[in-house]
Amino acid sequence: MSDAPLLRLQNLQVSFFLRQGVVRALNGLNLELHRGETLGVVGESGCGKSVTALAILGLIVAPGRVTGGSLQFSGQALEHFSERQWQAIRGNQIGMIFQDPMTSLNPVLTIGQQIAEPLYRHRKLSSAQARRRGLQLLEEVGLPEPKRQWEHFPHELSGGMRQRVLIAIALACEPELLIADEPTTALDVTIQAQILHLLRQLQQERGMALLFISHDLGVIAEMADRVAVMYAGDIVEEAGIHELFDDPRHPYTRGLLQARPAAGVSSGERQPLYHIPGTVPSLLELPDGCRFQDRCAWVRETCRESLPPLSGEGHRVRCPHWAQLSQNR
Secondary structure, three states: OOOOOOEEEEEEEEEEEEOOEEEEEEEEEEEEEOOOOEEEEEOOOOOOHHHHHHHHOOOOOOOEEEEEEEEEEOOEEOOOOOHHHHHHHEOOOEEEEOOOHHHHOOOOOOHHHHHHHHHHHHHOOOHHHHHHHHHHHHHHOOOOOHHHHOOOOHHHOOHHHHHHHHHHHHHOOOOOEEEEEOOOOOOOHHHHHHHHHHHHHHHHHHOOEEEEEEOOHHHHHHHOOEEEEEEOOEEEEEEEHHHHHHOOOOHHHHHHHHOOOOOOOOHHHOOOOOOOOOOOOOOOOOOOOOOOHHHOOOOOHHHHHOOOOOEOOOOEEOOOOHHHHHHOO
């Protein structure tokens, strides 16, 4: 892993300008991802995970807009790229697996046509070359009978098969970075495990960086080297996977871990499932100070006055009281 990050977001800000007001989806996001590394991004729905992925791909569209900060990929500053420049990177150097394989695939094009398209566009392959490479990709992702599936339409495949097709399309041009946005949400547990194993295997073989977005801490624990915990458009904690699970420092991270169902508990020992009290603040009216203040059992007056910085070396946390909280655990 080289010292220079492959991806660097600095003070990235994304807002959506609606009739009701301005939704501040990302509030000065700072994030780095190195070559060959897997960074897990976790948090509740609406915290900014998918918006982060769309910003990295240059897919923020009206009424949304990148309103500040910088976005660097492989030494290139992307924030002022034209759509033509984005198209040269998107699907080529950066691949993307979206949440829902049924809506992510074009229903009126065959599987073969959709896999061949990035190979035509970015690799300038002939029809015969694209077919050979596409069939090889389908075999690599474990799709049964690739030649037969090549002529099928998305609705003729199962959910797990469609997800494998999406992975093949995302990897067609051998990207340096693969973004996986909740790639197993719509799949049953058995297929989910297969897809996660496949992603790990392909990443190791290709040496690519992986940005893995999920709300499931169990999946994050299985996939990530580092974890960034997001809340209301901010990162509240970032650490190596073992440090985060062994020593969670932000009250929100602790709440997420505490809310996980306990494994191996018999029916006679069942306890009510813990939940974090309150709700996520509206992104239209974010409070001054810590975004988590109204849900935090350890809130202090200083927490309401100004937003704490994300501080620390290696293990970063947006809470000045974490050391005191750790003593009270």
